[in-house]
Amino acid sequence: MRLFLIKLSILLATFFVLNSAFAWYISDNVTANRRSKYHWVCSLEANRYDFAFVGSSRVEMMVDPHVIDDTLGTNSVNIGVSGGGSADQFLLTSKLLRQNDVSVCFLQIDYLSISNKFTYPFRDYIWLCYDNDPVVQESLIEHCGSFRYWTWKGIPFLRFMEFASQYKKLIHSNAGEYWEQRKGGQKRDVPYSSAVEDSFHVYTPNELAVEYLFHTIELCHQHGVRLILFQAPVSPNLSSVSSYPKCTDRILAITQEFNLEYWDFSNLYESQGDLFYDNHHLNSIGAERFSKILAQRISTIVLPERDAT
Template structure:
């Protein structure tokens, strides 16, 4: 018995020591997105440095969310503070975890779910050969702090422990980055991360027309992937349990013909659960969008997103006039001025 205990304590001590060595190394080696439109380390990691209990509305979902909803524009129009806690192709099981993470320090009255990933056709989004390519899973796992929520998300995000462990401890993913390391990798502190755009990604206008598929009149439904339907329903249950209103939306994205039946199914699930639903593709002309206000076929550029966010702000105020407002915050005022200057520069370059 003594020998077994001795072996146990030695093993435990070794694992603790190994963790103490690898943890700072992992922080240096991990990929950091700190500049450009997709500065996701600032947008996701910076969320944890925001003042607690300030966001009355929170947006979740994939890139269709962070390219469409501008919290600064919405705040300018309504005084309501919000944040876009979204990542590239964020699957619904990741959205569920992101909501749970957000609720650790925020108490939103309304959660807006951009539902594009309900159309996904994959059980997992692990890409590449043992992490040689940066996959979708790492894009939503990397910036989450280690917690039980993250462990549970790893279980849903990979089919085996090799990949699960890699998503939890991304040293395995980025250990070959030695040639790419810069001074920033050594000096960056996640406690300093902050996104003045509150999770919004400002995409530069491309000047190309993106035609809209003719989806009017498509009323049939198509089954969602079972895993997607499960996690959509789990998100509905979570919001209900937390006493938070949920609004399921589809942002303007030039829906493909095959997407409309899937969206009709999401609409039906929302109706069955008494959850408000809105497809803003149906408001294309009311918003004032044109086919050249898209960064690519499915994502609004900064000019289109600004126009859409003003329209959304009007919808929000009309439907939910009781939301808490804080229109005089000097920090948000400064961030809005920065946003407007960047938008003006893009508009001049377009």
């Protein structure tokens, strides 16, 4: 019996060591996948950007940095991410500002970011790859709970078993050129199948999402980066499949109470539903038109002076 227990202990120890080593190895390789927008943004270093555009897919697919830079002669980056919740946006902004020089940050704020009503509100499987960063670790614990996080941390292969469907294709799909060429933006004309027929949604403010909005505001202040909040155009069809006045009221209350710069383009295309490819996003023509209008508005602000290099 004693010999059996010894052999079992050795087997379990070997299994744990090998799987832990494999998990750490995979973690390093997962972050090398530049086709993932998250990992691409986290890899950006030593760049100087005049403008950084932050938000969900309503930034990623609706703000074209090329149009803005061609109009203004500037250098911009779009770090909007599909399905990116308020905490995801904060962590991406944190990575960007710590590793790059940014003059002005434009944060898109709307019914989605305030309500955090995304299919996957917090990308824990992404941020577990960066949990040596105390800012990331704190966010993971706040969203996933201490027990779950420290279980993942102490037995790392468990997280890869749990998120196998998210990780399995990442190792061999390194294609950072995709985002580099587009400066982080992309346009669509064909809706996702899940977005073709929206069921009715009621959007209400989520307090944790609001908390992380304030984290992003404070983050920009700490880095001396000018912050401008804006709301991208909203589809005229949205009101027929959703209710979001509480989010609109909360946005206005926040911007007014804290005297924040806020540009509201939500009603820009209220009678032009043909510029949207679904109930939430502009199509390629709409995105180009909006980016030109946004560039014109940006041209009215004064950029901070920058030291010559």
